[in-house]
Amino acid sequence: MRFKKWEELYGCKVFLTTSELQQFQRTCFYQQEKRNIKIRNPFQSEVCQRCFGQIQKHWYYPETKIKYCWHCKEMGTIRSNDHLIILIDPKRYTNMERINWKGHLTASQQKIADEHLLAWDQRRHHLTYAVTGAGKTEMLYPLINRALGLQKRIALVAPRIDVVLELARRIEKNFSGEFLILHGNQHHIKYNQLVICTIQQLMKFHQTFDLIIVDEVDAFPLIDNSALKRVIEMAREKDGVIHYLSATPTNKLLKEVGHAQGKVSFLAKRYHGHPLPKIKIKFTRNWRKKLPRTLNRELLKYQKNKRYFLIFVPQITDLSLVSAMLPKSLHVKTVYANDQQRSDTIEMFRRGELHGLIATTILERGVTFSPLDVYILGGEERIFTYETILQMAGRCGRSADFPTGNVWIFAKDFSFKMYRAQQEIIFLNRIGVQNEM
Numbered sequence: 001m002r003f004k005k006w007e008e009l010y011g012c013k014v015f016l017t018t019s020e021l022q023q024f025q026r027t028c029f030y031q032q033e034k035r036n037i038k039i040r041n042p043f044q045s046e047v048c049q050r051c052f053g054q055i056q057k058h059w060y061y062p063e064t065k066i067k068y069c070w071h072c073k074e075m076g077t078i079r080s081n082d083h084l085i086i087l088i089d090p091k092r093y094t095n096m097e098r099i100n101w102k103g104h105l106t107a108s109q110q111k112i113a114d115e116h117l118l119a120w121d122q123r124r125h126h127l128t129y130a131v132t133g134a135g136k137t138e139m140l141y142p143l144i145n146r147a148l149g150l151q152k153r154i155a156l157v158a159p160r161i162d163v164v165l166e167l168a169r170r171i172e173k174n175f176s177g178e179f180l181i182l183h184g185n186q187h188h189i190k191y192n193q194l195v196i197c198t199i200q201q202l203m204k205f206h207q208t209f210d211l212i213i214v215d216e217v218d219a220f221p222l223i224d225n226s227a228l229k230r231v232i233e234m235a236r237e238k239d240g241v242i243h244y245l246s247a248t249p250t251n252k253l254l255k256e257v258g259h260a261q262g263k264v265s266f267l268a269k270r271y272h273g274h275p276l277p278k279i280k281i282k283f284t285r286n287w288r289k290k291l292p293r294t295l296n297r298e299l300l301k302y303q304k305n306k307r308y309f310l311i312f313v314p315q316i317t318d319l320s321l322v323s324a325m326l327p328k329s330l331h332v333k334t335v336y337a338n339d340q341q342r343s344d345t346i347e348m349f350r351r352g353e354l355h356g357l358i359a360t361t362i363l364e365r366g367v368t369f370s371p372l373d374v375y376i377l378g379g380e381e382r383i384f385t386y387e388t389i390l391q392m393a394g395r396c397g398r399s400a401d402f403p404t405g406n407v408w409i410f411a412k413d414f415s416f417k418m419y420r421a422q423q424e425i426i427f428l429n430r431i432g433v434q435n436e437m
């Protein structure tokens with residue numbers, strides 16, 4: 001049997017073959033908990049009950065005519081002759097987490113934190129639109145703490161692994177007690193009150209969370225993915241509340257989440273009160289052949305100036321290209337989505353063992369290094385959207401000790417999105433100052 005500790009799986013969905021189901025029904029656990037266990041068809045109305053994707057007509061084994069789900073096969077194939085087991089959550093977790101954060105919120109952060117609590121008390125969904133480096137995670141602590149104290153089950157989720165790891169790092173530091181982290185290939189489930197995971201991992205749960213906090217709600221793969229939105233919906237308790245967070249919400253999102261379902265909190269100011277670093281745009285010839293002179297000049301400073309840099313490139317193939325052109329005196333590594341060394345490299349960078357990183361857009365969000373400068377090569381290329389540019393620029397100047405820095409875009413051609421991002425930062429800085437008055 002694949003599953004041994006059934007009591008760890010409260011609030012989860014499990015898919016069993018017929019013989020596994022028979023074995024399960026013979027366990028003491030099943031006999032005791034029978035009333036709280038539902039057995040269902042894994043595909044209902046041709047929709048997979050794990051990933052909520054539509055089952056296509058040609059997804060079947062020709063010999064047996066048994067259907068399967070191709071969408072979520074990486075988590076183990078579900079077939080139409082399997083059984084969906086739902087273990088209703090009795091909310092019996094014992095390990096209570098508690099806040100031990102010693103920091104404090106600024107007045108504008110506190111205002112947003114109060115709005116979170118109000119939305120929670122009124123059981124309303126909520127969207128927080130706060131600029132990069134506004135301290136979104138810290139603003140959540142009062143809400144998380146209140147829900148923990150009320151014995152509620154909480155999921156803190158994000159579309160990307162790096163963001164999940166960063167969230168987990170902060171929660172671990174600022175809350176005592178155990179929590180569960182799930183991402184990528186980390187599948188082992190423990191019954192915890194607080195779960196930090198990727199949205200894909202949320203597929204394992206069924207109507208269990210009283211509070212779901214979705215960070216970076218506008219990021220790929222969540223944006224415009226109705227199946228993943230359904231996954232979030234189905235993981236929450238019937239009267240559970242969803243809190244969305246974003247530094248770059250699209251107009252559609254503001255309308256959908258904000259106006260239709262609840263209120264929007266807006267914070268145009270970074271937690272340390274300094275403005276967002278401005279974006280400088282420089283036109284350059286083919287940087288794939290020769291790095292821009294300005295960039296070369298800047299890079300030579302990093303041996304002495306005790307700062308670090310991130311260079312964003314549009315394609316994976318650009319990583320080695322740019323790496324080969326950098327000054328040899330610099331210790332630099334590359335990072336991309338399917339890189340096996342990714343977490344190790346990021347950790348090395350965090351420890352200050354590298355001068356810089358060259359990355360694809362994978363590092364645009366959720367990661368904080370300091371003191372950092374940001375260089376974007378090929379800013380006009382399609383992969384860099386307006387939101388991506390704002391996010392990449394947002395990696396700079398996040399810490400109170402080093403609130404400023406360089407953000408340069410090098411581009412071959414004119415593209416409106418670069419100017420739009422540049423103007424947006426000027427606009428947000430102006431709003432931030434006004435809010436203060």
Ligand SMILES: [Zn+2]
Nearest residue numbers: 048051069072
């Ligand atoms: Zn599926």
